[in-house]
Amino acid sequence: MSRSLVVVGLNHRTAPVELRERLAVPPDGLEQTAHELKGLPHVREAMVVATCNRVEIYAAGDEAGACVRDIRGFFAARAPGADVSECLYEHRGPAAVRHVFRVASSLDSMVVGEPQILGQVKEAFHAARDAGSLGPELSRALSRAFAAAKRVRSETQIGTGTVSVASVAVDLAQQIFGEIAMRRVLLVGAGKMALMATRALLKKGARLSIVNRHYERALDVAKAHGGEAHPLESLELLLPHVDVVLCSTGAQRFVITKEIVQRAMKARRGRSLFLIDIAVPRNIDPRVNDVDSVYLFDVDDLEREVARAIETRGGSLSMAERIVDEEIRAFERDRAVGSAAPTIAALREHFRRLAQAEIEKSFAGKLKHLGEGDRSLVQAMVESALNKLLHAPTTALRASTEQGEREALSTVVQALFQLPNALREPAPEKPAPATPTEDGEDPS
Amino acid sequence: MSIAIDILFLAAAVLYVLGGASTLTFLLGARESPGPLGSSALLLGAILHAVHDALRWSVNGVSPWSGIAPALSTLGLFICVLFLLARSVRRTIEVAGAFVAPAVLVALLASRAHARAVPARGPLFSVHISSSLVGLATLTVAAAMAATYLLQERQVKSRRLGGLFHKLPPLDTLDTLTFRFVAIGIPALTLGVVTGHVVGVGLNRARGLPWQQYFAMTTWVIFVGVLLLRLLAGWRGRRAAIGTLVGFASSVMVLLAYVARGVRS
Numbered sequence: 001m002s003r004s005l006v007v008v009g010l011n012h013r014t015a016p017v018e019l020r021e022r023l024a025v026p027p028d029g030l031e032q033t034a035h036e037l038k039g040l041p042h043v044r045e046a047m048v049v050a051t052c053n054r055v056e057i058y059a060a061g062d063e064a065g066a067c068v069r070d071i072r073g074f075f076a077a078r079a080p081g082a083d084v085s086e087c088l089y090e091h092r093g094p095a096a097v098r099h100v101f102r103v104a105s106s107l108d109s110m111v112v113g114e115p116q117i118l119g120q121v122k123e124a125f126h127a128a129r130d131a132g133s134l135g136p137e138l139s140r141a142l143s144r145a146f147a148a149a150k151r152v153r154s155e156t157q158i159g160t161g162t163v164s165v166a167s168v169a170v171d172l173a174q175q176i177f178g179e180i181a182m183r184r185v186l187l188v189g190a191g192k193m194a195l196m197a198t199r200a201l202l203k204k205g206a207r208l209s210i211v212n213r214h215y216e217r218a219l220d221v222a223k224a225h226g227g228e229a230h231p232l233e234s235l236e237l238l239l240p241h242v243d244v245v246l247c248s249t250g251a252q253r254f255v256i257t258k259e260i261v262q263r264a265m266k267a268r269r270g271r272s273l274f275l276i277d278i279a280v281p282r283n284i285d286p287r288v289n290d291v292d293s294v295y296l297f298d299v300d301d302l303e304r305e306v307a308r309a310i311e312t313r314g315g316s317l318s319m320a321e322r323i324v325d326e327e328i329r330a331f332e333r334d335r336a337v338g339s340a341a342p343t344i345a346a347l348r349e350h351f352r353r354l355a356q357a358e359i360e361k362s363f364a365g366k367l368k369h370l371g372e373g374d375r376s377l378v379q380a381m382v383e384s385a386l387n388k389l390l391h392a393p394t395t396a397l398r399a400s401t402e403q404g405e406r407e408a409l410s411t412v413v414q415a416l417f418q419l420p421n422a423l424r425e426p427a428p429e430k431p432a433p434a435t436p437t438e439d440g441e442d443p444s
Numbered sequence: 445m446s447i448a449i450d451i452l453f454l455a456a457a458v459l460y461v462l463g464g465a466s467t468l469t470f471l472l473g474a475r476e477s478p479g480p481l482g483s484s485a486l487l488l489g490a491i492l493h494a495v496h497d498a499l500r501w502s503v504n505g506v507s508p509w510s511g512i513a514p515a516l517s518t519l520g521l522f523i524c525v526l527f528l529l530a531r532s533v534r535r536t537i538e539v540a541g542a543f544v545a546p547a548v549l550v551a552l553l554a555s556r557a558h559a560r561a562v563p564a565r566g567p568l569f570s571v572h573i574s575s576s577l578v579g580l581a582t583l584t585v586a587a588a589m590a591a592t593y594l595l596q597e598r599q600v601k602s603r604r605l606g607g608l609f610h611k612l613p614p615l616d617t618l619d620t621l622t623f624r625f626v627a628i629g630i631p632a633l634t635l636g637v638v639t640g641h642v643v644g645v646g647l648n649r650a651r652g653l654p655w656q657q658y659f660a661m662t663t664w665v666i667f668v669g670v671l672l673l674r675l676l677a678g679w680r681g682r683r684a685a686i687g688t689l690v691g692f693a694s695s696v697m698v699l700l701a702y703v704a705r706g707v708r709s
Contacts, residue, residue: 271678272619293682
C-alpha cells in the first residue's frame with residue numbers, strides 16, 4: 001500500500017492574523033518542527049511551510065485519516081485555548097498534490113504570482129531534509145511542484161503584471177531607467193498614494209528628496225524614510241539632479257510647468273526624467289510630456305495600467321492553472337509507473353525463471369546436439385517470445401493511473417501467476433533524494 | 445565541397461529567418477516569453493555562417509577582400525556576433541534580434557550577388573575593408589538598438605503600456621548601448637574611410653575620387669556628429685536614435701552603391 005499525501009493548515013483566508021502569529025514557525029524552527037511531526041504515530045514524512053500568510057504541514061502516512069488527526073492535534077497543542085480546528089483546512093491524496101503544486105506556483109497566494117512563496121517552500125523542503133523527515137512521497141511531489149512553479153514563472157507573465165499604483169510606478173521607472181537603485185526620487189507634497197509609490201521605489205534602492213510647502217512636514221517625511229528635506233522654492237533647483245518626480249500637492253495650479261522642465265532638461269543634458277502626477281487637480285502641466293526624454297504619467301494613466309495588469313494577470317492565471325494540471329498529470333503518471341514496478345519486475349522474473357528452466361532441460365535432453373551458436377539462437381528466440389507475451393500485461397499495469405485500478409490489476413496478476421505480493425511487501429524505504437531532481441538543479 | 449558550402453549557406457539563412465521570426469512573434473504578442481529559440485537560432489546560424497565563410501575562403505580562395513559580395517557575408521557575420529555578445533551581457537536586449545536578424549540575412553543573401561572579383565591590392569586595401577566591415581557591423585547593431593529605442597519611446601510617450609512596452613528593454617539601456625556602439629564603431633569607420641580615401645586616390649588619380657567615397661564620408665560625418673552632439677550638447681534619447689538611424693541609412697546607401705558598381709562591372 002503506497003503512502004498517501006496530506007496537507008493540513010491555515011492561511012490568510014481561513015484564520016485571523018492573531019492566530020497565524022501564534023502558530024507561526026520562524027525559519028530556524030522549521031527543522032525542529034518537521035522533526036517533531038515525524039515523531040507523531042501516523043506520520044511517516046513531514047514538512048512545514050510557514051509564511052506570514054500561511055502555516056501548512058505537508059505530510060505522508062499509511063493511513064491518511066489517522067495522519068490528518070495527528071496533525072490537527074499537533075496544531076491544537078501549539079495554540080492552547082484557541083479554536084484552531086475551525087480555521088484548519090485539509091487535503092488528501094490528489095487534492096493534496098494539487099494544493100502543493102498551486103502553493104509552490106504562487107497560485108494560492110494572497111498576491112497571486114508573488115515570487116517569495118517558491119523560495120519559502122524550498123526553504124521548508126531543505127529544513128525537512130535536514131530533519132530527516134522527508135521521504136519518497138513528499139520528495140517526489142515537491143520535486144515536481146518546483147518544476148511546475150518554474151514553468152509557470154517562465155511560460156506566463158503571472159509574476160510580471162502589476163496591481164497597484166505604487167507597483168505600476170516602480171514598473172514604469174524600471175522600463176525607463178532599467179535599474180532603480182541609486183536613482184534619486186523627488187517627492188513633491190506628501191499625498192498618501194505618492195508616499196506609497198515613493199516607499200515602493202525606495203525599496204528598490206532609490207534615494208529620496210522631499211519638497212513641501214510646509215518645511216516641517218518635509219522634514220518629518222525625510223526623517224521617516226531617510227531622505228533630504230527641502231523647501232518648495234528649491235523645486236526648480238532640484239529637478240536637474242533627480243530622475244523620478246512624484247507630485248501630489250493640494251495646489252490648485254500647475255506646480256511644474258513646461259518651461260521649468262525645459263530649463264531643467266538643458267541642465268540635465270538630455271538625461272531621462274520620469275514624472276508622476278498623482279494630484280487632482282493635476283500639479284504638472286500635461287505639455288511637459290512633449291519635451292524630449294521627459295515622460296509624464298498622471299493618475300488616470302496609472303489606474304488604466306493597473307486595470308490592464310489585472311486583466312493580463314487573469315489570462316496568465318488560466319495558463320498557469322493549465323501548466324499545473326499538466327504537471328500533476330505527469331506526476332501521477334510517473335507515480336503510477338513507479339508503484340506498479342515491483343509487480344512488473346516480479347512477473348518478468350517469474351516468466352524468465354520458468355523459461356530458463358525449460359531451456360536448460362531441453363539443452364540437457366532432446367537439444368543436446370546443438371552447438372553454441374544454435375543454443376544462443378534458441379535462447380534469443382525464447383526471450384523475444386517472452387517479451388512479446390509480457391508486453392500487454394506490462395503496458396496495462398503501467399497505464400493504470402488510478403491507485404485502486406492499479407492495485408486490482410496487480411492482485412489479479414499476482415493471483416494468476418502465484419507471485420509474491422509486491423504491493424504489500426514494499427521495498428525498504430529509500431532515503432529522499434538530496435535535492436529535487438526535476439531538472440538537475442538544487443532547489444535553492 | 446561547393447555543395448557543402450551551399451548547404452551551409454542555406455542552413456545559416458534558414459536559422460537567421462527562424463531567429464528573426466521567433467523574436468518577432470514574441471514581440472507581436474503570439475507568445476508571453478521570448479524563449480531560447482531566437483538567440484539559439486542566431487548563434488547556430490552564426491556558427492554555420494562562419495564555417496561557410498571559412499570554407500569558401502580556404503577552398504575557393506574567396507576572402508572578405510575579394511569583392512563586395514564576400515565582404516557583405518563577413519559584414520553579416522560580424523553584425524550577428526556583435527549582437528550576440530551584447531545580448532550575453534544585457535539579456536533584456538534580446539528583442540532587438542527582430543531588427544538584427546533581417547540585416548544579417550540581407551547581408552548573407554546579398555553575398556550571392558554576381559559581383560566582380562577585386563584583384564589583390566595590397567595590405568592597405570585589406571585594412572580598409574576590414575576596418576570598414578567592423579565599423580559598419582558595430583554601427584548596424586547601434587542602429588538596431590536605436591530602432592528598438594524609438595519603438596519603446598513611442599510606447600512610453602503615448603502611454604500605451606500594453607504587451608509591447610513590457611517586452612521591450614528599458615529606454616536608458618537602449619540609449620546607452622546605442623551610444624556605446626556608435627563610440628566603438630567610429631574609430632573603425634574612421635580608419636576605413638581614411639584608408640579608403642588613400643586607396644581610392646591611388647587607383648583613380650586621373651578620374652578623381654569615386655562618388656561612393658563621398659557617401660562614405662557623409663556617413664562618417666553623420667556618426668561623428670551624433671557622437672559629438674551627445675557629448676557636447678546632451679543630444680540623447682530620441683534625437684540620438686534618429687541621428688544613428690540616419691547614419692545607418694547613409695551607410696546602406698554606400699553599400700548599395702558598391703554593390704551596384706560590382707554587379708555592373
